[in-house]
Amino acid sequence: MTAAAAVEVRDLHKSFGDLEVLKGIDLRIAAGEVVCVIGPSGSGKSTLLRCVNLLEEPTAGQVLVGGVELTDPEIDIDAVRRGIGMVFQQFNLFPHLTVTENLTLPQRRVLRRSKAEAGEVAASGLRRVGLVDKAEAYPAQLSGGQQQRVAIARALAMAPRVMLFDEPTSALDPELVGEVLGVMRGLADEGMTMVVVTHEMSFAREVADRVVFMDDGVVVEDGPPAQVVAAPRHDRTRAFLSRLLDPAAGPASGDAAVKAAGPAEHGAAP
Amino acid sequence: MSTASAPRRRLSRRQRARVSRGLQYAVLLLAVVIFAVAADWDRIGEAFFDTEVIGELFPQILTTALKNTVIYTVCAFAFGLVLGLVLALMRLSPVLPYRVLATVYIEFFRGVPALLVLIAFGYGIPVALNTEVPGGIVGTITVALGLVAAAYMAETMRAGIQAVPRGQMEAARSLGMSHTRAMVSIVIPQAFRIILPPLTNELILLTKDSSLVYLLGVTLPTRELAKFGRDALNQYVSMTPILIAGLCYLIITVPLGILVRRLEARQAAAR
Ligand SMILES: Nc1ncnc2c1ncn2[C@@H]1O[C@H](COP(=O)(O)OP(=O)(O)O)[C@@H](O)[C@H]1O
Ligand SMILES: [Mg+2]
Numbered sequence: 001m002t003a004a005a006a007v008e009v010r011d012l013h014k015s016f017g018d019l020e021v022l023k024g025i026d027l028r029i030a031a032g033e034v035v036c037v038i039g040p041s042g043s044g045k046s047t048l049l050r051c052v053n054l055l056e057e058p059t060a061g062q063v064l065v066g067g068v069e070l071t072d073p074e075i076d077i078d079a080v081r082r083g084i085g086m087v088f089q090q091f092n093l094f095p096h097l098t099v100t101e102n103l104t105l106p107q108r109r110v111l112r113r114s115k116a117e118a119g120e121v122a123a124s125g126l127r128r129v130g131l132v133d134k135a136e137a138y139p140a141q142l143s144g145g146q147q148q149r150v151a152i153a154r155a156l157a158m159a160p161r162v163m164l165f166d167e168p169t170s171a172l173d174p175e176l177v178g179e180v181l182g183v184m185r186g187l188a189d190e191g192m193t194m195v196v197v198t199h200e201m202s203f204a205r206e207v208a209d210r211v212v213f214m215d216d217g218v219v220v221e222d223g224p225p226a227q228v229v230a231a232p233r234h235d236r237t238r239a240f241l242s243r244l245l246d247p248a249a250g251p252a253s254g255d256a257a258v259k260a261a262g263p264a265e266h267g268a269a270p
Numbered sequence: 271m272s273t274a275s276a277p278r279r280r281l282s283r284r285q286r287a288r289v290s291r292g293l294q295y296a297v298l299l300l301a302v303v304i305f306a307v308a309a310d311w312d313r314i315g316e317a318f319f320d321t322e323v324i325g326e327l328f329p330q331i332l333t334t335a336l337k338n339t340v341i342y343t344v345c346a347f348a349f350g351l352v353l354g355l356v357l358a359l360m361r362l363s364p365v366l367p368y369r370v371l372a373t374v375y376i377e378f379f380r381g382v383p384a385l386l387v388l389i390a391f392g393y394g395i396p397v398a399l400n401t402e403v404p405g406g407i408v409g410t411i412t413v414a415l416g417l418v419a420a421a422y423m424a425e426t427m428r429a430g431i432q433a434v435p436r437g438q439m440e441a442a443r444s445l446g447m448s449h450t451r452a453m454v455s456i457v458i459p460q461a462f463r464i465i466l467p468p469l470t471n472e473l474i475l476l477t478k479d480s481s482l483v484y485l486l487g488v489t490l491p492t493r494e495l496a497k498f499g500r501d502a503l504n505q506y507v508s509m510t511p512i513l514i515a516g517l518c519y520l521i522i523t524v525p526l527g528i529l530v531r532r533l534e535a536r537q538a539a540a541r
Contacts, residue, residue, distance in 0.1 A: 055440055055444065078443075078446050078447065078448050079446070081443065081444060081445070081446045082445075084444070085444075086444035088437060088440070090437055092435075092437040092440065093441075094438065094441070094460075095460065096460050105455060106442075106445040106447065109451055110445060110446040110447055110451075151441075154445070155444075155445070158445055
């Protein structure tokens with residue numbers, strides 16, 4: 001192990017009332033590492049990500065980002081969050097502001113950058129995501145893919161050291177997924193530390209340094225994509241991946257049974 | 271016409287609707303004709319639209335009365351808006367005493383008549399505590415009507431703030447904004463766009479409520495439209511001033527009403 005991890009999660013627990021969503025998560029992410037988090041819906045992936053920048057208050061355990069313990073009650077959480085960018089499934093652009101204002105307002109209000117500097121950062125951010133011509137547009141005038149690229153640029157404008165992505169392409173039409181993944185791939189190539197919750201297995205295979213499979217509030221499997229995606233050791237991982245690759249196949253372990261029963265039922269139908 | 275001559279044929283739904291609407295127009299037209307014939311037009315014209323009296327009313331009805339109505343309304347609205355926002359934020363606060371305080375306030379001032387509040391500030395408090403609301407008539411009506419308006423606007427603003435999707439606050443916080451900064455820059459501006467129509471309606475209501483100022487015993491330069499019209503009614507023994515004063519209210523309220531409909535239509539289109 002090298003120096004302090006970019007993100008470190010120690011024995012993280014999170015409950016909503018009686019419902020325990022995270023049941024002791026341990027995770028270490030080195031600087032420059034790209035980690036994809038996969039797992040069934042409701043397994044706690046979003047909650048884990050939201051605990052990493054304290055949008056959710058952990059019930060127990062520790063979260064450290066850049067060596068700073070976020071779970072320390074004395075911490076200035078607003079200051080720590082500046083170093084953590086977050087991209088949401090629903091984009092969450094500010095609809096009353098133009099694209100440029102979406103990028104400049106946080107810089108000016110949080111980082112106290114001058115108007116000129118914020119404008120420059122915004123312009124270069126929009127160049128990077130290929131949306132210079134949309135600088136004066138309002139979010140409602142953009143496609144989902146364009147909105148998500150703006151959201152990424154907005155997060156990057158704050159010069160974060162870590163980027164969190166919560167299913168950034170799940171709300172997009174299939175033909176718009178590529179442009180967003182392309183931007184994320186570029187970011188990974190530049191050495192950004194990234195935690196990406198995603199169902200895009202090709203992205204996980206090609207871009208991720210590590211893939212973490214979560215199920216029911218625990219990390220089931222954690223390793224390089226060649227292992228977790230291509231040759232999973234655990235049944236739960238295998239079942240999840242086969243469902244993901246072949247959604248029509250039906251529920252987990254019953255794959256073979258369902259396939260066998262299929263034609264018979266079909267034959268019995270009038 | 272052909273349907274009427276057809277022997278006892280059942281009318282279609284649309285035909286029946288047309289016949290019924292035709293009947294309604296006919297009755298309405300008849301009523302108008304009877305009224306027009308029977309009415310004493312000279313008498314009515316003189317009572318409601320006496321040009322001589324109208325000449326006497328201008329320009330003070332605009333330069334004094336209309337101006338004062340606008341001043342009282344705008345001051346009370348501004349006061350109510352600021353206080354209403356504070357109350358709305360208190361209602362949404364995680365701090366229980368704030369919530370309780372705001373709720374009690376809103377229930378109280380929504381429940382008592384504005385007239386009573388105005389009397390309290392115009393006479394009750396000055397007599398009981400031997401102090402007056404600063405700012406004279408304008409100050410008193412601003413505070414009294416503003417306090418009442420704040421109760422209504424607080425509820426509107428609370429609903430508006432809650433209507434802003436939670437993701438907006440989360441995105442703002444994830445960018446490092448404090449809760450207050452996110453409220454000021456992100457949530458409240460969006461809430462105000464949502465509640466612009468009901469807020470404008472509140473402004474229309476306040477325009478009319480500003481007439482309650484007569485209770486405070488206004489002097490010549492502080493008269494607003496309603497009081498001005500009433501004084502002129504006594505002076506000229508004519509209905510005309512009341513009609514003109516009423517029309518002056520419409521100068522304010524009708525454009526506001528049109529604005530509300532425009533805003534609502536735009537929001538419906540944006541959805
Ligand atoms: N704010 C909340 N209040 C109550 N339950 C929640 C809340 N957020 C998430 N949950 C529950 O926690 C579980 C995990 O949610 P989530 O982390 O969103 O899963 P995932 O992102 O893996 O689909 C779900 O059962 C969900 O209903
Ligand atoms: Mg999720």
